[in-house]
Amino acid sequence: MSLAVRPHPDPGPSAPRGAEATGGSAGPSSSTPGSPGRSPAALRPRTSGQRRRRRRRDALLFGALIAPNLIAIIVFSYYPALYNIGLSFMEWDFVAPSPEFVGLENYLDLFTDPSFGQVLLNTLVFTGVSVVGSIVGGLLLGSLLATKVPLTGFAQTMAFAPHMLPGAAVGILWLFMFDPNYGLSRWLFSLVGASSPDWTTTSDWSLWAITIAYTWQRLGFVTVICYTAILDLPKDLYEAAALDGAHGGKLLRHLTLPLLSPIMFFLSITGIISAAQAFDIISIMTSGGPGVSSSTLSWMVYEEAFQKFDIGTASAAATVLLLILLAITYLQVRVGDRKVNYDS
Secondary structure (H helix, E strand, O other): OOOOOOOOOOOOOOOOHHHHHOOOOOOHHHOOOOOOOOOHHHHHHHHHHHHHHHHHHHHHHHHHHHHHHHHHHHHHHHHHHHHHHHHOOEEOOOOOOOOEEOOOHHHHHHHOOHHHHHHHHHHHHHHHHHHHHHHHHHHHHHHHHHOOOOOHHHHHHHHHHHHHOOHHHHHHHHHHHOOOOOOHHHHHHHHOOOOOOOOOOOOOOHHHHHHHHHHHHHHHHHHHHHHHHHHOOOHHHHHHHHHOOOOHHHHHHHHHHHHOHHHHHHHHHHHHHHHHOOOHHHHHHOOOOOOOOOOOHHHHHHHHHHOOOOHHHHHHHHHHHHHHHHHHHHHHHHHHHHHOOOOO
């Protein structure tokens, strides 16, 4: 059997190349993949498929990178918090083989305890005074350091040093300073002819003793944050304000504080959370006493769990502390959305 090849007519110089390859059909769909003459309609399925594969690879890479951190947060943060909430409805003493469900009994015992109100008030005073005191003091010291006074570097180091010390060391240091017999407090009160109070052994002064020590420890961190923020403020705005006659308190109130509002917002949130969780200074200086005069919620959780072995009450107090911090943080964020200036 023989095949006869018919001569193909010359398509001519004006005929398209696709027509030559297909025997006269010149439509766009007739071009080979990857040819320069391929239309966008023909390329669309392949391009969308490449995009889907690229997005799938990016999603897998994102999941692989975020998975370790996400697992760590779930295991070490969310799971203990949820487990603590569950224990707040149980009665357990670390000795019984398993907790016993008691419903809201732990919360009823907690809120009917007369000392719990004093503990809440102590927590409010300790947190409020330490946060406000550290922010005001840090802003003043940061402004002073930003004026490039002599020995600014040494002053920065000395200001930040308390934040680097552990809370136990700060507590021991202030125990010596508050000692009414040979501490710094005795010398200061003797200047005005008075005797030093028993800071850590009397219910009238114990709360203020731990508040002063904690505020001093946090003051260095707030000072360094305020100092670096003040250095980054735009100088042209201050030059323009000076030409308009603004200076002193007016400059601070109408220019510096609005520009520093994001920093103040950050310091207030972290300060409240950190103060509400303070434990080591209280443990070293007063152990929450005398009585409950210097006991805060964080110390009460430790005392109920590891001294009285009442896990249910300790978990209920920890849950109350968690809810208070969530509510305060939510209010701060809502207020911050309206008051904080992020445009600078």
